[in-house]
Amino acid sequence: MILFNEKCDLLPVYESIKKFYLLGSATERNELVSHADMRRSVVRFNRYFLLIATLYILASCNDQNKQVTQMQSKIDSLQKQLAESYKPGLGEFMSGIQMHHAKLWFAGQNQNWALANFEVHEIQESLDDIRNFCQDRPEVKAMGMINPTVDSVNNAIQQKNLQLFKNSFISLTNTCNNCHKATDHGFNVVIIPTNSPVTNQDFKTVQ
Numbered sequence: 001m002i003l004f005n006e007k008c009d010l011l012p013v014y015e016s017i018k019k020f021y022l023l024g025s026a027t028e029r030n031e032l033v034s035h036a037d038m039r040r041s042v043v044r045f046n047r048y049f050l051l052i053a054t055l056y057i058l059a060s061c062n063d064q065n066k067q068v069t070q071m072q073s074k075i076d077s078l079q080k081q082l083a084e085s086y087k088p089g090l091g092e093f094m095s096g097i098q099m100h101h102a103k104l105w106f107a108g109q110n111q112n113w114a115l116a117n118f119e120v121h122e123i124q125e126s127l128d129d130i131r132n133f134c135q136d137r138p139e140v141k142a143m144g145m146i147n148p149t150v151d152s153v154n155n156a157i158q159q160k161n162l163q164l165f166k167n168s169f170i171s172l173t174n175t176c177n178n179c180h181k182a183t184d185h186g187f188n189v190v191i192i193p194t195n196s197p198v199t200n201q202d203f204k205t206v207q
């Protein structure tokens with residue numbers, strides 16, 4: 001039996017069931033319904049209807065409470081999982097950037113523009129990740145100063161211009177150090193690499 005319509009409006013449904021009930025019992029007995037009979041039926045019907053409606057409402061309220069409790073405990077456990085999940089720190093991102101910075105230099109020196117293009121975008125991605133994942137570090141506010149120099153390195157790579165690449169790489173490196181100074185990490189000094197950071201990668205262009 002459906003007690004609620006879409007708007008949770010009980011009355012129209014109630015009225016139609018009542019009419020149906022009275023008509024049904026009269027036609028079953030194949031007789032005319034007397035006024036007294038009709039009143040008795042209505043009273044009986046009202047009593048049952050109210051009882052069923054109350055039970056139904058109580059049951060659905062209880063169900064809703066159960067659902068809310070279940071959802072709350074799900075949210076609590078997800079929050080706990082999130083708090084305990086691994087998140088790289090600023091220093092780890094910087095170590096990654098340090099490696100890409102060195103590889104970028106050797107790629108450029110070898111005029112391996114495809115690799116240089118790859119490395120400069122790895123630096124860009126790590127900087128974006130820092131902005132997303134290290135918002136709790138106040139130093140991140142100073143990050144903007146690096147953007148123009150990353151752009152000019154990228155520009156030199158797109159132009160495949162070695163001299164422009166060298167100049168822009170030097171200003172990139174200076175900006176790394178400027179930010180370290182501005183954020184009380186001036187003891188982390190970045191230089192133009194003298195040797196490849198790895199021995200297991202070839203920086204020459206693939207023929």
Ligand code: HEC
Nearest residue numbers: 090091094095098101139142143146176179183185188190
């Ligand atoms: C927001 C300004 C900022 C910019 C721009 C920046 N750094 Fe850093 N860097 C920091 C801070 C802050 C730390 C210290 C992180 C920590 O607390 O672990 C750091 C640490 C480092 C470290 C030490 C990592 C370690 O744990 O040993 C290296 C290497 C480094 N940066 C390289 C670079 C390079 C290369 C660039 C440029 C391509 C650069 N950084 C640009 C702020 C910056």
